[in-house]
Amino acid sequence: MRMSKLYMPTLREVPSEAEIPSHKLLLRAGMMRKLVSGVYSYLPLGYKVLKKIEDIVREEMDKAGSQEVLMSAIQPAELWKQSGRWYDYGPEMFRLNDRHEREFCLGPTHEEIFTDLIKNELKSYKQLPLNIYQIQTKYRDEKRPRFGLMRCREFIMKDAYSFDRDEEGMKESYREMWEAYEKIFTRCGLKFRVVEGDSGAMGGSDSHEFMAMSEVGESEIAYCDDCDYGATDERAECIYDLKEQDNEELEKEKVHTPSVKTIEQLEDFFKLPADKFVKMLIYKVKDEIIGVLIPGDRELNEIKLCNLLEVPEHELILADEDIIKEVTGAEVGFAGPLGLKKDIRLLVDSRVTKMKNFIVGGNETDYHIKNVNYGRDFEGEVVNDLLLVQEGDKCPKCNSTLKIARGIEVGNIFQLGTKYSKSLNATYLDENGKEQYFLMGSYGVGVSRTMAAIIEQSHDENGIIWPLSVAPYHVVITIVNVKKDEQIELGEKLYKELSSKGIEVLLDDRKERPGVKFKDADLIGIPIRITVGRKANENIVEFVLRRDGEKIEVKADEVFEKIKEEFERQNLKL
RNA sequence: CGGGGUGUAGCGCAGUUUGGUAGCGCACAUGGUUUGGGACCAUGGAGUCGGGGGUUCGAAUCCCUCCACCCCGACCA
Numbered sequence: 001m002r003m004s005k006l007y008m009p010t011l012r013e014v015p016s017e018a019e020i021p022s023h024k025l026l027l028r029a030g031m032m033r034k035l036v037s038g039v040y041s042y043l044p045l046g047y048k049v050l051k052k053i054e055d056i057v058r059e060e061m062d063k064a065g066s067q068e069v070l071m072s073a074i075q076p077a078e079l080w081k082q083s084g085r086w087y088d089y090g091p092e093m094f095r096l097n098d099r100h101e102r103e104f105c106l107g108p109t110h111e112e113i114f115t116d117l118i119k120n121e122l123k124s125y126k127q128l129p130l131n132i133y134q135i136q137t138k139y140r141d142e143k144r145p146r147f148g149l150m151r152c153r154e155f156i157m158k159d160a161y162s163f164d165r166d167e168e169g170m171k172e173s174y175r176e177m178w179e180a181y182e183k184i185f186t187r188c189g190l191k192f193r194v195v196e197g198d199s200g201a202m203g204g205s206d207s208h209e210f211m212a213m214s215e216v217g218e219s220e221i222a223y224c225d226d227c228d229y230g231a232t233d234e235r236a237e238c239i240y241d242l243k244e245q246d247n248e249e250l251e252k253e254k255v256h257t258p259s260v261k262t263i264e265q266l267e268d269f270f271k272l273p274a275d276k277f278v279k280m281l282i283y284k285v286k287d288e289i290i291g292v293l294i295p296g297d298r299e300l301n302e303i304k305l306c307n308l309l310e311v312p313e314h315e316l317i318l319a320d321e322d323i324i325k326e327v328t329g330a331e332v333g334f335a336g337p338l339g340l341k342k343d344i345r346l347l348v349d350s351r352v353t354k355m356k357n358f359i360v361g362g363n364e365t366d367y368h369i370k371n372v373n374y375g376r377d378f379e380g381e382v383v384n385d386l387l388l389v390q391e392g393d394k395c396p397k398c399n400s401t402l403k404i405a406r407g408i409e410v411g412n413i414f415q416l417g418t419k420y421s422k423s424l425n426a427t428y429l430d431e432n433g434k435e436q437y438f439l440m441g442s443y444g445v446g447v448s449r450t451m452a453a454i455i456e457q458s459h460d461e462n463g464i465i466w467p468l469s470v471a472p473y474h475v476v477i478t479i480v481n482v483k484k485d486e487q488i489e490l491g492e493k494l495y496k497e498l499s500s501k502g503i504e505v506l507l508d509d510r511k512e513r514p515g516v517k518f519k520d521a522d523l524i525g526i527p528i529r530i531t532v533g534r535k536a537n538e539n540i541v542e543f544v545l546r547r548d549g550e551k552i553e554v555k556a557d558e559v560f561e562k563i564k565e566e567f568e569r570q571n572l573k574l
Numbered sequence: 575c576g577g578g579g580u581g582u583a584g585c586g587c588a589g590u591u592u593g594g595u596a597g598c599g600c601a602c603a604u605g606g607u608u609u610g611g612g613a614c615c616a617u618g619g620a621g622u623c624g625g626g627g628g629u630u631c632g633a634a635u636c637c638c639u640c641c642a643c644c645c646c647g648a649c650c651a
Binding site for chain 1: 586601651
């Protein structure tokens, strides 16, 4: 491709809407433009990258035995009503009516549609397992689209669905997808971790998330360097040793604590560390009031609480002032398990039962009670673990120390079980002619998000640094001065030669000053640059790698070999 | 959806406090000089000042209202 003809509107200045590197660089490099909030148009360079990522996904899915199909983005409401998700999905779903007032939505995901597709024709156990996928546009009316391609309202996703006869088969399909995903993200050049996820709203049992490690990631994960354990913060099991506790239970005592409400204020007032306190959080779940007791130095994990109570997250509401007053008889900040005005369900994190002589709110404004002990002074439903992990907690697998990091969720895999086959009545006949529900799995890759994740992990102050596997072009030939015939001739010659050998080449034949060309080449992140300049008449050019910027002079007829070396270094065939 | 902020030429911004009819840099066009890391000079084109309503002789500026966009929180590929 000749750059004089390429539609590549690069920007010197960053549009003020962009905050993170991938968003800024995609705009500056002329790879995409915003249409409206959360919806982007892909320009030639950006679309090329997207297609490269798609092709990697496609190859690995095909190799794993999945078959590609293409479904519509527009879906009838009926199927969603059958699965119940028409109501559960909420305002995230783009809904629309046709001229006959029939209801539709723009698909946020395709479990219902895939299940419906196969259920009338996939009838025998002999046809199983089946795995089908598509690469297609998804729509989610996000509460807050942000960070460019990171959280969009329209995005490109690969979604796959497996259908198996039994649990064992489903697990096998799951494992195959796991392996395919590891290959996909490795080929995209991403540093990633596979972590346990919370299956929450998708239903089903086991799930894992593929996290591209990045500071700007929206998910927090806990992981272990000494083994392969990793989990999202919502899911991670929280294990830690309590500090040494008193041997004897002391007599409890009411203490006047005027206006001392928060844990920090209490630490200050009592001159004691946060782990000597127990805090009580009060929640409203439907019509029930629930008190949750956890150690003062820890945070509650609301997802774990939701899973325990078997309610969706939006039904768990932190109690307001009025409810707290009603339950405790005191202002906010003095809640405790002793002497509650109302009989409420009390959940107690197991760690609290092991603490001795701790301090709790007195259920009376400006009072706390010290030397409180579980069992002697109060009782409740003991729950093993309701806490949010912290850096330094113990690894549940190997007892080593956990670390916390941020990640971009670029893929996930779910074991769905029979959730959708049951609600949509999708069955096959087994050897005995008996109807059985399919065991399903669903597997997503955020294709457009992966593009952003690659940039987040691979850029510098000058622009993007694409790995060869997804770069829009492998090589850019920069002609320093287009008024010099020998430079043009050599550039053109190399352009033809390399192109004919299967290398994707950009020829910078623009009538621009060299500085502009170098800046653009760096910005758009072409992995290899061949500079044709001063020594063109000696048949010598410069070979530069975008990732380290080191320049070496090579003879023009050795360029191909040098390029080949770099392909090999990046584990690519040429 | 709650909290905060912004909206003036394609992009980045000034002008708004104190009303007087719109400006700077980049980009774009033309001519010239330049040519190894975003050149310089000259000339030029480009604006419903987010929309609507109001106050006023007069509104980018004051008031009301609607909208869009961005950031922080709860959700997800």
